[in-house]
Amino acid sequence: MKISSEHAGVIFTLASAMLFAAGPIIIKLAYQVQLSNWQFLSLQYLWSVALLLPLYLLGRNKHPEQPMTKEKLGSLALQGSIGAFGGAAFLFTGYQYIGAAVGTVIFYTYPAFVALGARIFFRERLGKTHFICLFLTFIGVLLTIDLQSFGQGDVSLKGVLLIFASTLCYAFFSLYGERNLKLSSPLEVTFFTQMFALLTCLIIKPPYFLFQGVSKHALLLGFAMAFLTSVCSYLLLFKGISLIGASKSAVIGTFQIPFAIFLAMVVLKEHLTLSQFIGASLILGGIIYLYAGKNHDDRHGFRQDSC
Known part of the structure; x- marks a missing residue:
């Protein structure tokens, strides 16, 4: 049976979310081997460009x-x-102050910002479902950061703000990616965004630490982060965006939340409190409701506003 382009886009985006879920876990493991956020960021981008360059050159020759x-x-x-560098830099730094599970829950409020960005830049219509999604997301975040114990344990104000900054950068990344995919293939967009992220990283913080020697564990973690989250995940994500759009891809990508929470519990022995679990459920439910409501509007003939 032939798979429709929309179903294929959903599958690509889900696969991307599963691979992205490994990111917070790998970052936490990198900190355990005494790598700083900038060092690990440099290793990730160096590996990413090294892996993507031959793929890009080969793909360009064929197509x-x-x-x-x-x-x-x-x-x-x-x-x-x-988008790529700003999102990763804020995210990596934020995970120094916040748990992987909680950080992932907060990070995945970004589809709500994608919806707002789509309204501002693409003139997409915002309806009741968007505002309900934003409300549920807001309540979910309040429960996730657990105001009664805020500043203690796995939650700190600095970490929360850094993760939110990352979500804004990633929302920009997704929206701008949809625009760039009209002129470029997923592979070309992936390669050049990673290359420019690397150049930005090298300019801001030159990786002098490489001349002092790098442990095998650090190199392995950098490779794993690049291969899973910068190469495979982005290729799958951009392929999904090219088939179903940035808004739907962002919504489906929220399924990274349960994947990441599961990995954090198994690998890092983290756990969510009851209020944090309810908050994560509200955020996930709100994003799913946004997607379901948007599909309902599409089926009943509501059109986007003209530019």
Whole structure:
């Protein structure tokens, strides 16, 4: 039986979410071997570009891309430096102050910001479902950060703010990715965003630590992070976005939450309190409701506002 393009997009996005779920766990393991956030970020991007370069060159020879214009290169540079690098830098730093499970729950409020961004930049119509989603997300975040014990244990104000900054960057990354995919293949977008993220990282914080020697564990964790979350996940995500759009991909990607919580419990021995579990459920439920409501509107003929 032939799979429809929409179902294929859902499968690609779910696979991407499962691989992304390993990211917070790998970051926490990197901190356990005394790697700083900047060191690990540098290793990830070095491995990412090294893995993607031959794939990109091979794919370009077989399937020529559209010419690389200055405008196209500038768009990819913006997505890579702000979206990819900014999102990762804030996320990596945030996980120094917050647990992997809680951080992942807060991070996956980003589909709500994608919905708002789609309204602002793509003139998509915001209806009742969007506002209900935002309300559930807001309540879910309050429960997740557990205000009664805020600043203790796995939750700190600094960590929460850093994770939120990451969500804004990643929302930009997803929205701008949808725009860039109209001119480039998923492989080209993945390669150039990672390359510009690496260049931004090298400019801000040159990796002098590499000349002092790097442990095998650090190299292995950097490779795992690059291969799973920067190469495979992004390729699958962009393929999903090209088939079903940024908004739907963002919604389906929230299924990273249960995957990441499960891995955090098994690998890092973390756990969520009852209020945090309810908060995570509200965020996940709100995003799913947004997706279901949007599909309902589409079936009943509601159209996006014109630009």
